[in-house]
Amino acid sequence: MNRSRKITPEEIKQIRNDSWKVLIGGISINFILGSFYSWGAYSIYLSSYLKAIDHNVTSDSVAIIFPLMNITMNSLIPFGEKIVAKSGLKSVVFYGVFLLSATFFVLSFITNYYLILAIYVLVVGPLYGILYLVPFSCSWKFFPLKSGEVNAILQAGYGVGSALFGFFSYLIVNYYNDYPKRTEYENGENRVYFEECVSYNIPTMLRFFSIAFAILGLFSIIFLRNYNDALLLSYQQYEMVKQKSIQQSPRTREKQKRMSPQQVCPTLKDGIKSKQFFQLLFFAIASSFFGYFAMAYYKTYGLIHYNNDQYQTLLGCVSFTFFGCSRYLWTKLISILEFKKSFYLILFTQAALILIFQYFGSNLIVYDISIFSLIFVQGGVFSWFSKFIPKVFGYKLTNQIFGLILIGFAISNLLMHSFILVSLQNGMINFQLVYILSISSLAVVAIMYKFFDENPEFI
Numbered sequence: 050m051n052r053s054r055k056i057t058p059e060e061i062k063q064i065r066n067d068s069w070k071v072l073i074g075g076i077s078i079n080f081i082l083g084s085f086y087s088w089g090a091y092s093i094y095l096s097s098y099l100k101a102i103d104h105n106v107t108s109d110s111v112a113i114i115f116p117l118m119n120i121t122m123n124s125l126i127p128f129g130e131k132i133v134a135k136s137g138l139k140s141v142v143f144y145g146v147f148l149l150s151a152t153f154f155v156l157s158f159i160t161n162y163y164l165i166l167a168i169y170v171l172v173v174g175p176l177y178g179i180l181y182l183v184p185f186s187c188s189w190k191f192f193p194l195k196s197g198e199v200n201a202i203l204q205a206g207y208g209v210g211s212a213l214f215g216f217f218s219y220l221i222v223n224y225y226n227d228y229p230k231r232t233e234y235e236n237g238e239n240r241v242y243f244e245e246c247v248s249y250n251i252p253t254m255l256r257f258f259s260i261a262f263a264i265l266g267l268f269s270i271i272f273l274r275n276y277n278d279a280l281l282l283s284y285q286q287y288e289m290v291k292q293k294s295i296q297q298s299p300r301t302r303e304k305q306k307r308m309s310p311q312q313v314c315p316t317l318k319d320g321i322k323s324k325q326f327f328q329l330l331f332f333a334i335a336s337s338f339f340g341y342f343a344m345a346y347y348k349t350y351g352l353i354h355y356n357n358d359q360y361q362t363l364l365g366c367v368s369f370t371f372f373g374c375s376r377y378l379w380t381k382l383i384s385i386l387e388f389k390k391s392f393y394l395i396l397f398t399q400a401a402l403i404l405i406f407q408y409f410g411s412n413l414i415v416y417d418i419s420i421f422s423l424i425f426v427q428g429g430v431f432s433w434f435s436k437f438i439p440k441v442f443g444y445k446l447t448n449q450i451f452g453l454i455l456i457g458f459a460i461s462n463l464l465m466h467s468f469i470l471v472s473l474q475n476g477m478i479n480f481q482l483v484y485i486l487s488i489s490s491l492a493v494v495a496i497m498y499k500f501f502d503e504n505p506e507f508i
Contacts, residue, residue, distance in 0.1 A: 056283040241352050395430055
């Protein structure tokens with residue numbers, strides 16, 4: 050067990066100087082991890098590339114890669130901190146980023162759909178998962194009283210990384226903004242594909258990802274710092290004692306008490322066995338059906354109706370930039386409204402956006418605003434869970450519980466994708482059923498949350 054010790058003024062000064070370097074290193078890692086959501090920007094290129102090689106490949110078969118990869122990523126998130134504790138921060142970052150870079154380089158030479166599926170799901174997803182919490186866990190130790198602000202900054206890096214990799218994928222693969230001219234009738238829909246002159250740039254794009262990962266990984270290793278845990282613990286205690294000396298109003302103290310955990314879940318096993326865990330897992334699944342679907346497939350479905358790749362790419366870039374950069378806003382809003390009001394606000398806003406999308410989505414402006422808003426609100430969903438989980442389970446197991454709850458978002462995406470395929474009626478996708486499922490699930494979550502016990506007793 051790491052024990053704190055008395056910290057010297059020189060050590061305090063050094064830690065504060067290094068704290069910003071650690072934050073920069075964390076942002077660099079999150080630029081890499083943000084590429085995970087650039088899938089929505091380049092999956093249509095990958096579908097077209099594989100379709101040109103094997104006519105049996107469909108956009109739906111390629112689309113299934115993302116939710117499966119998401120599940121394996123989120124399944125490994127709870128173990129990232131343990132691996133760092135055992136192997137060391139810089140070692141995990143070095144080998145994790147190196148393997149991720151090498152994997153994308155290898156992917157650039159593979160043309161078999163099933164092999165690409167296996168690599169994305171069994172290699173890329175887990176590597177993303179292991180690295181996911183590294184920027185947060187190492188930065189929190191240097192900013193013990195500003196975890197919310199640190200989260201917001203790091204999540205901004207995540208969103209910007211997604212936007213940048215999505216935009217560069219467009220520049221590399223479809224620089225001249227060619228339209229997807231090839232149409233195939235699949236699963237009751239006319240699916241569009243790019244011709245070989247565009248899609249055959251996919252290997253170059255994957256190699257760019259590989260090189261970019263290596264450069265950003267090297268940059269992060271330069272800025273990250275390894276510190277003795279006992280020293281950081283002493284620094285955290287010093288900052289907390291200093292904070293307690295600041296006078297707060299009774300109203301502020303009362304709100305902080307309501308937002309803070311009343312007790313701590315002793316072990317991860319106890320947390321998983323609790324009914325609150327399964328309720329929150331269901332909340333994550335049911336509150337993200339349409340929002341997560343919009344994040345993953347906004348371009349695949351958008352190009353069917355609005356045949357302009359550049360336009361769809363820019364829509365995704367703007368949406369994901371705000372998706373990441375809005376976390377601080379959501380964190381502040383949740384702190385002001387507290388958990389109950391903020392959660393109902395998020396659920397109601399999603400339902401309203403789905404209805405608007407359902408009845409007016411054929412209008413280009415409404416479509417753009419709806420996609421942007423759905424992705425923006427999905428950022429609020431993530432922010433709410435990241436703040437609410439410590440309230441229920443305590444701070445000790447926050448990262449591990451949150452990692453497991455994130456699996457719910459991946460399951461949500463997989464279920465929605467599967468539901469769309471099985472909702473075919475007379476060869477056509479019945480999106481009315483999709484809208485009904487999405488709104489009904491939000492209503493169920495709203496009702497269930499009314500009876501949710503925020504202060505469980507762990508035995």
